[in-house]
Amino acid sequence: MSAAIQLINIRKSFKKKQVLRGVTLAIQPGEVLGLLGPNGAGKSTLIKIMTGLLAPDGGDVKIFGRSLAKNKRLLRQSLGLAPQAIAVYPQLTVAQNLRSFGTINGLSGRQVQTKYDQVLPIFGLQDMQTEKAADLSGGQKRRLHSAIALMGPAKIIFLDEPTVGADVDSRNRIIAAVRHLSDQGITVVYTTHYLAEMAALHARIAFLNHGVIQATGSTESIIRQYAHPAVTLSFKGRLPAGLPGWEKDANHLRVSVPAATSPAQLLQTALTNPAVRDAQLTDVQITQADLESAYHTLLERDATHVD
Numbered sequence: 315m316s317a318a319i320q321l322i323n324i325r326k327s328f329k330k331k332q333v334l335r336g337v338t339l340a341i342q343p344g345e346v347l348g349l350l351g352p353n354g355a356g357k358s359t360l361i362k363i364m365t366g367l368l369a370p371d372g373g374d375v376k377i378f379g380r381s382l383a384k385n386k387r388l389l390r391q392s393l394g395l396a397p398q399a400i401a402v403y404p405q406l407t408v409a410q411n412l413r414s415f416g417t418i419n420g421l422s423g424r425q426v427q428t429k430y431d432q433v434l435p436i437f438g439l440q441d442m443q444t445e446k447a448a449d450l451s452g453g454q455k456r457r458l459h460s461a462i463a464l465m466g467p468a469k470i471i472f473l474d475e476p477t478v479g480a481d482v483d484s485r486n487r488i489i490a491a492v493r494h495l496s497d498q499g500i501t502v503v504y505t506t507h508y509l510a511e512m513a514a515l516h517a518r519i520a521f522l523n524h525g526v527i528q529a530t531g532s533t534e535s536i537i538r539q540y541a542h543p544a545v546t547l548s549f550k551g552r553l554p555a556g557l558p559g560w561e562k563d564a565n566h567l568r569v570s571v572p573a574a575t576s577p578a579q580l581l582q583t584a585l586t587n588p589a590v591r592d593a594q595l596t597d598v599q600i601t602q603a604d605l606e607s608a609y610h611t612l613l614e615r616d617a618t619h620v621d
């Protein structure tokens with residue numbers, strides 16, 4: 315079966331700035347792809363290219379095996395986008411917003427009704443149908459904005475930072491909605507800066523940095539490959555000297571724990587060191603290997619380092 319989206323060596327520059335330097339990635343039908351990367355990495359640019367809103371300078375995008383550039387009108391029908399900036403009609407109600415986008419996206423009257431009945435509960439909007447979009451809270455507006463991306467015949471949904479400004483309840487609803495879509499075989503491309511959402515979404519992560527995909531894999535495999543536990547010692551007054559491998563940061567000494575050893579071993583060595591014993595230790599912290607630590611490892615890699 316063809317990939318839902320196949321990116322082949324995508325390149326894009328703005329003036330002299332090379333943002334995407336050769337992005338190659340396949341996203342399978344029904345998969346949730348979590349696109350991670352620092353601010354300015356090019357995530358939104360890549361989404362615009364995947365949805366045909368922006369032409370790449372080089373490379374090809376294939377949607378279900380067909381070139382997007384050559385079949386743009388046809389293929390764009392199968393793509394639903396909720397961009398980063400919220401775009402709803404403020405003077406229309408929730409129901410009017412959803413229905414009018416359904417019509418704009420080419421659904422018949424009956425199809426609009428069917429989609430509307432499906433989408434409303436997915437995003438928990440049942441109680442707000444007659445409310446004006448302008449009167450919704452920030453998180454509710456975000457949910458409506460994401461729901462609009464579904465009001466069409468889309469088989470692939472792009473959600474660019476859908477949980478920004480959303481409270482815990484709205485965020486959980488959006489995550490549950492994405493899981494629901496994935497269970498129905500819909501492919502979701504999702505960007506976020508909230509790393510904890512990746513595990514909740516059962517997403518496959520693609521880490522975009524320096525214009526290329528530097529790593530892909532499940533949350534577990536990314537943690538296994540790139541995360542290291544760390545030990546941090548905090549001191550009052552002068553930091554003790556002479557602990558090889560420990561980095562100084564304000565009033566802390568921090569070490570990333572290599573695979574061959576354990577936090578306990580490193581801690582024991584440090585605490586028996588005379589310089590540490592003479593210093594005023596105020597706190598000891600062990601940080602587990604998690605996605606955040608993997609993210610930092612990846613972030614520190616240079617442009618030539620691709621696994």
Ligand SMILES: Nc1ncnc2c1ncn2[C@@H]1O[C@H](COP(=O)(O)OP(=O)(O)OP(=O)(O)O)[C@@H](O)[C@H]1O
Pocket residue numbers: 328333351352353354355356357358359360
């Ligand atoms: N239309 C444009 N003209 C010029 N530069 C642009 C344009 N669009 C994006 N850029 C630049 O391309 C780079 C990538 O931007 P993009 O918005 O894709 O990053 P991002 O990964 O989505 O960032 P964030 O996490 O902050 O949303 C940035 O340096 C941005 O300034």
